[in-house]
Amino acid sequence: MSLPLSDAALTTLALALAGTLGLLFGKLQVRKVGLGIGGVLFSGILIGDLAARAGIGFDEHVLHFIREFGLILFVYTIGIQVGPSFFSSFAKSGLKFNLAAMGIVFTGVAVTLAIFAITDLPLPVLVGIMSGAVTNTPGLGAAQQALSDVGLSADEIGLTGMGYAMAYPFGILGILITMFTVRFVLGIRIEAEEAAYRAESETGEASLPAINVEVTNANFDGVPLGSVPDLFDAGVIASRMKKRGELVVPTREQVVHLGDSLHIVGPAEKLAAMVMILGRKTDQALTTKGSRLTWQRLVVTKQKVLGRSLRELALVERNGVTISRINRAGVELPAQAGATLAFGDIVTVVGTxxxxxxxxxxxGDEKARLDEVNFPALFFGISLGVLLGSIPLAIPGLPAPLKLGLAGGPLMAAIILGRMGHLGPFTFAMPPTANHALREFGIVLFLAVVGIVAGDRFLDTILNGDGLSWMGYGVAITAIPLLVVGFVARVFAKFNYLSLCGVLAGSMTDPPALAFAVSMSNSGAASVGYVSVYPLVMFLRIMMAQVLVLLLSGVAM
Structure with missing residues (x-):
């Protein structure tokens, strides 16, 4: 059957319909749980099945290009989003969270290897099931490209989409079942977990605390503030100073006397040390209200200050103001002299x-610029990622060089560029709304193509083939790692249950599971756990899919 449309137009029509129906289908929820963006995959399968029955074919070259481009756009925007927090996610409790998430990832790989060893499951199906079982679409894309690199045909690669679709539904449900199981078996009370998390958060460093200190140590009477150990350069900053009843901006040259009071900001343990050095904590108010000083939050948008340190900018010396806090992507950083500014930083400034x-x-403080996308930077980053993904990496034990590919290369480039913030004329930070829109657009294109390609064989595989057994393998890859690590993390590592739920959702990179975890409590524990592990897990999921293909391709062929 032929329609009065060109091949490109017909393919575009099919993709648009898959996106429309899939996004609407994904919004359907039962108790706040739905397929989400995964609905596009199943609508693509439906369209692919109907097209095959009607004898309608699509341009394979167009489909291939759109699939790869959608994947690149998706993983690049993820990397830009997580780049600023990727390395800081390993600090303190984040390290514990990431170790648990790594346990889930590697246990899932071990289960996958065990299935490969005891069954005759084709490799494309196996890696598709693994990606669907952990609801990780970039991993599916990485696996498909790796399969193409080792010489598999388009038909064989199309099997990954079917394996993914078979395992995907329980991939979502399995996380929720694990949360319920851990809670029921261990008799966990949500109210107690909320109270424990609040108590823990009050002593943590989610935001920088501040205290007022009165100088009573005679050793510092008549000494410039710049001579006080650890002040200004070690993560502690004095933002206001009261001398003889007058509030002033403290500078390094400002001479301190007994009875003077300082409002200091920094990590809790360093504030405690500063109290011991200077004198005693005081409840004396050092508010700017009624004084000649005030404070404001300004957004860093000027190109010429990006990447420059507070010491270089010399705001105190040249402008008579103090920077007391730097908020970067929701995380407060110490405003020490060596701290550099990045696009979008929100700085708290104290002065007249x-x-x-x-x-x-x-x-700058040009808030409208936060809504602009630097498209030259976007295309530069993507081109850099494509080049990075094409570099072969020889790893002992693998039959062929490992490439980051069109999934891993743009992701790695975006993480690095997102961490840098800017390079020459390029500003890589992207407004959240634009990032979300580009990411959704990319993943819709990718999943629509995967669904359409798999659609002509999907129902037949379930009804007359091995579809049900594939689902069973997916259940094992989903449930075993989550249950094992979930119980170990709670019983032996003493994870807060709400934080654990966030880690479980993050280890599967599954937003619907996070939404369910968040709905259990008014605390931010689940969100913090999810955000802490998401960057590393996303990277590992993409790399493990490729490693498995290269490792097992020689055995399977």
């Missing part, structure tokens, strides 16, 4: 209104 206006001009 006139001085703050001068600093506003230096920093």
């Amino acid at each position: 209104p006139q001085e703050i206006e001068t600093v506003r001009e230096r920093l």
Whole structure:
């Protein structure tokens, strides 16, 4: 059957219909759980099945290009989003969370290898099931490209989409079942977990605390503030100072006397040390209200200050203001002299209104720029990622060189560029709304193609083939790692249950599971756990899919 449309137009029509129906289907929820973006995969399968029955074919070259481009766009925007927090996610509790998430990833790989060893499951199906069981679409894309690199045909590669679709539904349900199972077996009470998390958070460093200190140590009477150990350069900053009843901006040259009070900001343990050095904690108010000083939050948008340290900018010396806090992507950083500014940073500035206006001009504070996408930077980053993904990496034990590919290369490039923030004329930070839109657009294109390609064989595989056994393998890859690590993390590592739920959802990179975990409590524990592990898990899922293909391709062929 032929329609009065060109091949490109017909393929575009099919993709658009798959996206439309899939996004609507994905919004359907039962108790706040739905397929989400995965609905596009199943609508693509439906369209692929109907097209095959009607004898309608699609341009394979167009489908291939759109699939790869959608994948690149998706993983690149993920990398830009997680780049600023990728390395800091390993600090303190984040390290514990990431170790648990790594346990889930590697246990899942071990289960996959065991299935390969005891069954005759084709390799494309196996890696598709693994990606669907952990609801990780970039891993599916990485596996498909790796299969193409080792010489498999388009028909064989298409089997990965069917394996993915078979395992995907329980991939979502399995996380929720694990959360319920751990809670029921161990008799966990949500109210107690909320109270424990609040108590833990009050002593943590989610945001930088501040205290007022009165100088009573005679050793510092008549000494410049710059001579006080660890002040200004070790993560502690004095933002306000009261001398003889007058509030002033503290500078390194400012001489301190007994009875003076300082408002200092920094990590809790360093504040405690500073109290011991200077004197005693005081409840004396050092508010700017009623004084000649005020404070404002300014957004860093000027190109010329990006990447420069506070020491280089010399805001105290040249403008008479103090930067007390730097908020970067929701995380407060110490405003020490060596701290550098990145696009989109929100800095708290203390000074007179006139001085703050001068600093506003230096920093930019052009909030409208936060809604702009630097498209030259976007295309530069993607091109760099494609080149990075094409570099062969010889790893002992693998039959062929490992390539980051079109999934891993753009992801790695985006993480690095997102961490850098800017390079020459390029600003890599991307407004959240634009990032979300580009990411959704990319993944819709990718899943629509995967579904359409798999659609002509999907129902037949379930009804007359091995579809049900594939689902069973997916259940094992989903459930075993989650249950094992979930119980170990709770019983032996003493994870807060709400944080554990966030880690479980993050280890599967599954937003619907996070939404369910968040709905159990008013605390932010689940979100913190999810965000802490998401960057590393996404990277590992993509790399493990490729490693498995290269490792097992020689055995399977």
